[in-house]
Amino acid sequence: xxxxxxxxxxxxxxxxxxxxxxxxxxxxxxxxxxxxxxxxxxxxxxxxxxxxxxxxxxxxxxxxxxxxxxxxxxxxxxxxxxxxxxxxxxxxxxxxxxxxxxxxxxxxxxxxxxxxxxxxxxxxxxxxxxxxxxxxxxxxxxxxxxxxxxxxxxxxxxxxxxxxxxxxxxxxxxxxxxxxxxxxxxxxxxxxxxxxxxxxxxxxxxxxxxxxxxxxxxxxxxxxxxxxxxxxxxxxxxxxxxxxxxxxxxxxxxxxxxxxxxxxxxxxxxxxxxxxxxxxxxxxxxxxxxxxxxxxxxxxxxxxxxxxxxxxxxxxxxxxxxxxxxxx
Numbered sequence: 001x002x003x004x005x006x007x008x009x010x011x012x013x014x015x016x017x018x019x020x021x022x023x024x025x026x027x028x029x030x031x032x033x034x035x036x037x038x039x040x041x042x043x044x045x046x047x048x049x050x051x052x053x054x055x056x057x058x059x060x061x062x063x064x065x066x067x068x069x070x071x072x073x074x075x076x077x078x079x080x081x082x083x084x085x086x087x088x089x090x091x092x093x094x095x096x097x098x099x100x101x102x103x104x105x106x107x108x109x110x111x112x113x114x115x116x117x118x119x120x121x122x123x124x125x126x127x128x129x130x131x132x133x134x135x136x137x138x139x140x141x142x143x144x145x146x147x148x149x150x151x152x153x154x155x156x157x158x159x160x161x162x163x164x165x166x167x168x169x170x171x172x173x174x175x176x177x178x179x180x181x182x183x184x185x186x187x188x189x190x191x192x193x194x195x196x197x198x199x200x201x202x203x204x205x206x207x208x209x210x211x212x213x214x215x216x217x218x219x220x221x222x223x224x225x226x227x228x229x230x231x232x233x234x235x236x237x238x239x240x241x242x243x244x245x246x247x248x249x250x251x252x253x254x255x256x257x258x259x260x261x262x263x264x265x266x267x268x269x270x271x272x273x274x275x276x277x278x279x280x281x282x283x284x285x286x287x288x289x290x291x292x293x294x295x296x297x298x299x300x301x302x303x304x305x306x307x308x309x310x311x312x313x314x315x316x317x318x319x320x321x322x323x324x325x326x327x328x
Contacts, residue, residue, distance in 0.1 A: 033079030041253035100211035107204030110142035132162035146204035183269020229320035239275035279317035
């Protein structure tokens with residue numbers, strides 16, 4: 001008969017060993033900024049980063065400007081940035097590098113939302129009217145580029161610089177005639193019954209939100225950054241392969257962030273974006289050049305166009321694809 005104390009000690013040691021084995025002893029920490037974008041949330045909530053030996057130290061942020069400042073200063077290692085703030089950033093500094101693609105669009109993600117009973121039916125009906133959107137954002141650029149192709153201009157509208165969180169409140173209160181933003185914000189207005197999507201800006205322009213790293217960090221830790229990109233690749237594949245799971249993960253993540261949004265609402269806007277985790281250097285340069293030209297024409301950027309190709313690290317993405325193949 002085994003001694004009870006010895007048996008207990010043996011069990012305790014076994015439990016300790018099991019617990020130790022359950023933890024990835026080789027996990028490496030990477031500091032990631034998060035603006036609660038869909039691709040951020042699914043990466044975080046899926047736990048895929050752990051599969052690649054990573055511990056995400058998530059740093060919440062509200063705007064792309066905050067993300068770019070944090071990347072430049074080195075207070076975060078990686079983060080996702082939309083093409084508009086990223087183009088502006090790359091025009092001013094070489095302290096960051098582009099390591100992946102979070103999402104792509106032809107401008108169709110940007111939607112004009114009006115009150116459900118509004119008489120407004122076309123963009124012409126909005127001329128001279130108040131529109132709430134964030135000046136300098138991708139949605140603002142989508143309106144500008146759509147107008148450039150369809151015979152209107154930003155000067156035709158009274159554009160109010162509005163934070164994303166306040167756009168719906170302005171529409172519901174009737175203080176503006178329309179808002180321009182994207183899902184899930186626009187989906188909320190439809191689901192709650194006070195708004196309708198009047199149109200989107202499909203075909204307005206080519207856009208991509210990118211995964212970006214502090215350049216010094218990427219240069220010093222190429223394998224670690226490649227592992228991070230590998231995790232983003234697998235996380236983004238969830239959107240294409242299992243949108244129900246993506247919506248469920250988004251619901252969990254949003255509720256943790258104090259936003260009571262259901263999977264049904266969140267699923268409404270998933271098809272507005274292309275989550276394919278591609279890295280085509282020619283396309284990325286073309287996107288940045290298009291944004292630069294658009295912002296320059298609108299008086300938001302000045303000076304000569306920089307060499308955007310110098311900001312890209314395609315080898316990191318290529319290594320990430322190899323890692324994904326090795327892990328699967």
